[in-house]
Amino acid sequence: MLEVKNLHAKIDDKEILRGINLTVKPGEVHAIMGPNGSGKSTLSSVLAGSEVFDVSEGSATFYGKNLLDMPAEDRAREGLFYSFQYPVEIPGVSMVNFMRTAVNEHRKYNGEKPYTASEFLKLMREKKKLVEIDSNLTNRSVNEGFSGGEKKKNEIFQMAMLQPKVSILDETDSGLDIDALRIVANGVNKLKSENNATVVITHYQRLLDYIVPDFVHVLYKGRIVMSAGKELALELEEKGYDWIKKQFED
Amino acid sequence: MSIAGAEIKVEEKYISLFKENQGRLNIMASDVVANAREGAIKIFEDKGIPNRKVESYKYTNLNPQFEKDYTCDFEHEVFNQNLTEVFNCNVEDLEAITIYLINGWYYRKNQLPDSLPEGVLIGSFAEFSKSHPELFETHYNKYAKNEEDSLVAMNTAFAQDGFFIYVPKGVVVEKPIQIVNIMKAEESFMAFSRNLVVIEENAQAKIMVCEHTLSENRFLVNAVTEAFVDKNSVFDIYNIQNQHNLTTSISSVFVKQKEHSSVLTHNLTLHTGVTRNNIYVHMDDEHCESRIYGLYVSDKTQHVDNFSFVDHAMPNCYSEELFKGVLDDSATAAFAGKIMVRPNAQKTNAFQKNDNLLLTDNAKINTKPMLEIYADDVKCSHGATVGQLDEKSMFYLRSRGISKEEARVLLMYAFAYEAVEKIRVEAVREQIRGLVEQVFRGELNKCNSCVLCGQVSDNEFTCM
Numbered sequence: 001m002l003e004v005k006n007l008h009a010k011i012d013d014k015e016i017l018r019g020i021n022l023t024v025k026p027g028e029v030h031a032i033m034g035p036n037g038s039g040k041s042t043l044s045s046v047l048a049g050s051e052v053f054d055v056s057e058g059s060a061t062f063y064g065k066n067l068l069d070m071p072a073e074d075r076a077r078e079g080l081f082y083s084f085q086y087p088v089e090i091p092g093v094s095m096v097n098f099m100r101t102a103v104n105e106h107r108k109y110n111g112e113k114p115y116t117a118s119e120f121l122k123l124m125r126e127k128k129k130l131v132e133i134d135s136n137l138t139n140r141s142v143n144e145g146f147s148g149g150e151k152k153k154n155e156i157f158q159m160a161m162l163q164p165k166v167s168i169l170d171e172t173d174s175g176l177d178i179d180a181l182r183i184v185a186n187g188v189n190k191l192k193s194e195n196n197a198t199v200v201i202t203h204y205q206r207l208l209d210y211i212v213p214d215f216v217h218v219l220y221k222g223r224i225v226m227s228a229g230k231e232l233a234l235e236l237e238e239k240g241y242d243w244i245k246k247q248f249e250d
Numbered sequence: 251m252s253i254a255g256a257e258i259k260v261e262e263k264y265i266s267l268f269k270e271n272q273g274r275l276n277i278m279a280s281d282v283v284a285n286a287r288e289g290a291i292k293i294f295e296d297k298g299i300p301n302r303k304v305e306s307y308k309y310t311n312l313n314p315q316f317e318k319d320y321t322c323d324f325e326h327e328v329f330n331q332n333l334t335e336v337f338n339c340n341v342e343d344l345e346a347i348t349i350y351l352i353n354g355w356y357y358r359k360n361q362l363p364d365s366l367p368e369g370v371l372i373g374s375f376a377e378f379s380k381s382h383p384e385l386f387e388t389h390y391n392k393y394a395k396n397e398e399d400s401l402v403a404m405n406t407a408f409a410q411d412g413f414f415i416y417v418p419k420g421v422v423v424e425k426p427i428q429i430v431n432i433m434k435a436e437e438s439f440m441a442f443s444r445n446l447v448v449i450e451e452n453a454q455a456k457i458m459v460c461e462h463t464l465s466e467n468r469f470l471v472n473a474v475t476e477a478f479v480d481k482n483s484v485f486d487i488y489n490i491q492n493q494h495n496l497t498t499s500i501s502s503v504f505v506k507q508k509e510h511s512s513v514l515t516h517n518l519t520l521h522t523g524v525t526r527n528n529i530y531v532h533m534d535d536e537h538c539e540s541r542i543y544g545l546y547v548s549d550k551t552q553h554v555d556n557f558s559f560v561d562h563a564m565p566n567c568y569s570e571e572l573f574k575g576v577l578d579d580s581a582t583a584a585f586a587g588k589i590m591v592r593p594n595a596q597k598t599n600a601f602q603k604n605d606n607l608l609l610t611d612n613a614k615i616n617t618k619p620m621l622e623i624y625a626d627d628v629k630c631s632h633g634a635t636v637g638q639l640d641e642k643s644m645f646y647l648r649s650r651g652i653s654k655e656e657a658r659v660l661l662m663y664a665f666a667y668e669a670v671e672k673i674r675v676e677a678v679r680e681q682i683r684g685l686v687e688q689v690f691r692g693e694l695n696k697c698n699s700c701v702l703c704g705q706v707s708d709n710e711f712t713c714m
């Protein structure tokens with residue numbers, strides 16, 4: 001469903017992604033790990049359609065369509081979801097208005113009628129339960145004044161609302177206490193099916209206890225330098241990245 | 251009557267216009283109004299049309315607008331007006347008391363509801379100046395600062411009609427009073443409406459002035475509104491402009507308030523050619539509260555200049571200013587906020603903010619606080635910001651499937667939101683929310699339609 005080949009991306013002539021290869025198939029869970037600054041968030045936002053980076057080489061297809069040709073909104077409507085490492089606060093845009101617009105733009109794109117107000121509110125109620133998100137939060141402006149954990153929950157809530165095919169969760173676990181982590185992970189697991197896939201970016205094994213990956217990749221200096229099964233995450237937890245850094249220093 | 255704009259100084263054109271028409275100007279007006287003319291035209295003659303050397307007009311040169319030739323209507327056939335010929339409007343949504351002015355003249359067939367509270371007067375400035383001379387002697391031309399602004403003096407010299415509102419002691423007018431001023435003429439046209447509002451002790455009224463242009467010619471509107479707000483009273487004035495690009499609109503509001511009164515002014519410029527808004531608030535007693543707001547949304551080559559003067563003449567008063575602007579294309583704007591804290595005005599609280607969103611590199615804003623503080627125990631703050639649409643927010647919205655255009659609308663609205671929410675009459679706020687959103691969606695480009703009743707454009711006029 002998602003096929004990334006030799007992807008290079010740069011900003012101000014600084015190459016951040018230096019040839020990424022990644023294939024994600026329906027039903028799979030991929031974990032991407034790697035030291036700070038290695039390019040995990042850059043990869044996610046390039047795939048999501050950020051215009052901050054220039055793609056200089058390589059390709060990315062989503063169900064056979066050229067992802068890199070699409071504006072960010074079409075990538076989302078095609079079923080790609082990016083849970084931000086740092087969700088943006090947007091004072092003055094209410095959560096309800098934001099979500100209604102997003103959901104209905106998805107529906108329009110798929111040739112469906114927009115939800116009526118009551119249909120929409122029903123959907124909201126349902127999905128709020130899934131991530132145990134406080135009703136007060138959805139009555140506020142997007143992420144405004146949300147705590148770190150609340151912001152992350154809100155990302156998963158949005159994911160639940162939009163029902164994507166591939167979700168990239170960028171450090172959705174950081175800043176979460178144990179309970180919140182469980183809630184978020186349960187939310188993700190409930191949304192999982194054999195038709196969709198999840199890419200989790202994390203520094204910690206503990207999330208992977210809940211969301212068990214089929215593949216673990218290590219991203220280092222803009223390249224995936226190692227891929228293996230879930231046991232790799234344990235090894236990284238134990239040994240850190242030094243051994244990898246040594247191996248791939250250049 | 252048209253005036254030839256030959257080689258004479260632009261002011262002289264208007265001085266001779268005044269002299270030639272002095273008789274006509276007084277046909278409808280009472281002595282109080284007539285007697286103010288001589289002094290006012292003298293001030294205008296001395297000072298002339300403000301040029302860029304006049305500090306408060308530094309960013310708005312109106313000379314080119316005044317150099318053009320305009321027709322005037324000093325002998326309006328007020329009793330033969332037929333509004334349905336110019337305008338048909340079914341005000342549906344807004345629960346309001348609605349009256350109309352045509353080219354600044356009070357429409358004589360206005361129908362006021364029977365349910366108007368006892369003693370409340372709403373009507374023609376000219377007529378009430380004759381029937382209620384005592385009110386006019388007390389209040390007329392007492393608050394307008396002719397010396398400070400020669401264009402205000404010009405209005406005083408030419409003043410004939412407009413609206414008059416009087417709310418007696420203890421009376422609360424629940425519904426907003428909506429005044430729709432319709433400009434319609436065959437040729438370039440100039441009008442000087444003059445309005446007076448008197449709110450007595452413990453009384454309340456909210457008014458909404460809606461400015462429209464219904465024909466495709468050039469307009470110059472130089473309007474002055476004076477308001478006296480007595481003890482414990484509440485007064486709101488919302489000025490909503492939706493005029494086409496050939497319009498020059500100069501609107502001056504002068505408020506004098508007494509102790510424990512609360513005043514709110516809001517200038518919402520949704521579409522215009524060149525706009526200059528003056529807001530003068532004089533807090534003449536202790537414990538006054540004034541809120542001075544504005545929102546301007548401009549594109550193409552529109553220009554909006556807001557000038558405010560908050561006079562803290564007495565201790566223990568509170569003032570709060572917020573002006574927000576969204577400028578697209580080559581639109582330009584200016585804001586100058588003068589706050590005067592007089593020597594004995596201790597315990598003054600005065601806050602001012604002007605925030606701008608520039609959507610292009612060609613849009614420009616000049617913003618300037620002007621604080622003069624002569625008391626020591628005061629809390630004053632001011633701030634101005636100029637920014638662009640936030641790229642991170644754009645990406646966040648788009649990454650959820652929201653189109654670029656829609657994301658822009660959401661973010662522009664989010665920016666304007668704070669100013670819209672300051673409207674404290676819920677029905678008006680609802681209405682304005684919708685209008686502002688329409689402006690951002692580019693759906694308000696039918697400049698000739700009445701923004702407040704959603705009359706559909708007949709395509710006779712286009713937006714320039």
Ligand SMILES: Nc1ncnc2c1ncn2[C@@H]1O[C@H](COP(=O)(O)OP(=O)(O)OP(=O)(O)O)[C@@H](O)[C@H]1O
Pocket residue numbers: 011016034035036037038039040041042043052085
């Ligand atoms: N907007 C930007 N401008 C300049 N450099 C950037 C920008 N965004 C990212 N970078 C750089 O790109 C590199 C990769 O950053 P990225 O955020 O992708 O790392 P990461 O793997 O997500 O790290 P972390 O684990 O800390 O989240 C870093 O060196 C970072 O400084």
Ligand SMILES: [Mg+2]
Pocket residue numbers: 040041042085170
């Ligand atoms: Mg990161």
